[in-house]
Amino acid sequence: MERRVETPTAQTLVLEVPDWPGHLPGQHVDLRLTAPDGYQAARSYSIAGPAVDGPGGPRVEVTVQRVHDGEVSPYLIDVYGVGDPVEVRGPLGGWFIWRPEETAPVQLVAGGSGIVPLMAMIRARRAVGSKAPFRLIYSVRTPTDVIYADELRRRVRDDFGLDIAYVYTREAPEGWRGEPHRIGLADVNTHGWPPDLEPLTYVCGPTAFVETVADLLVGLGHPSRRVKTERFGPTG
């Protein structure tokens, strides 16, 4: 296991999973922890990118956002160490997925740690050399909350056909046009694809964020069946 600090509250764990069967971008794993008395707790985490080969077999990345008062995420961030075993089940989920052979334009709308499964799609797009045009709208509280910030800067420069727009809800960086605000019609209409292009849309984030964005998309004329959502509840 390796770990990368992404933000003050989010870390990426790289797990070695010897018999990993492969997965599609957007899928998740269940991680299960066991205490010395046999008590168990399991949570779902989105896979952050394609599996990569390592000396001990395939490596699968998940990004864990610390949940205040959580039972599992603080352990994974503060205590869990390199070499510690964890039970991994997956890949799971067959709906919130992007198939790399798809050629339709894709719009991704992320709220907070909802970026994780969408980043898996962005990384897979590059890995397979897909030319499907991608647009990402990423809503965060402040600039320091941007997960994968450096990589996103690099990809928007190097990955042809990938556009990224940020929405800041609390504090915006120098030079950002406008005031901090919650995502609204103008953001989705300006930075997303028009319905005429029949894009595939993936929305992931907290429940209220996903409800808002999905309603806006339907209001703009995107058919519900082309809008896939994943809501993060208060899990820990």
Added chain:
Amino acid sequence: MGIVSPGFQGRPRTQEPALPPGQYLTEDFPVLSAGPTPRVSLDTWEFVISAENGSDHRWSWQELMALPQETPTVDIHCVTRWSKFGTTWQGVSLDTLLADVDTGAHFALAHSYGGYTTNLPLDDLRGGQAWVVHSFDGAPLPAEHGGPARLLVPHLYFWKSAKWVRGLRLKTMDEPGFWETAGYHDYGDPWREQRYQGD
């Protein structure tokens, strides 16, 4: 017992006797759905039970509200691992709705406004185990939780309690629904932890 994770303690054990394996208790009411929330007008709302012989039984909103109402208080268990105890709903028992339906079918495919489907054995909808509910905690059911009306089948994982329910198609052969086609368990008993195919 699984592989012990060094240093993992977990929450204090509160000895919740009614919590199925792998679940944790929440006081909130999280939302799980695969797409945008459909908005359904009560003027055009209907609930239809289609028997395998081709006959349809239909209820408008007014007709549903005129049927005998029940107020079940039940525990609910979501496959994403949260459980919520003592939720109170109001609606009509499926026993009432199925009373005049002549059927020899063993399965039902519930279908919803917005296109969602989920399959259940018909026996699991009978015997005081299932309702079409329109109120939660004494107030109209919010759209994000499945309003105007949803199925309530609390003894199975909550994805079987189809939100925005529009009807049941009764079937002699089992036909997997939306999540069941996407890798989730066909039956979904939380006490046997039937989350995914193969459980």
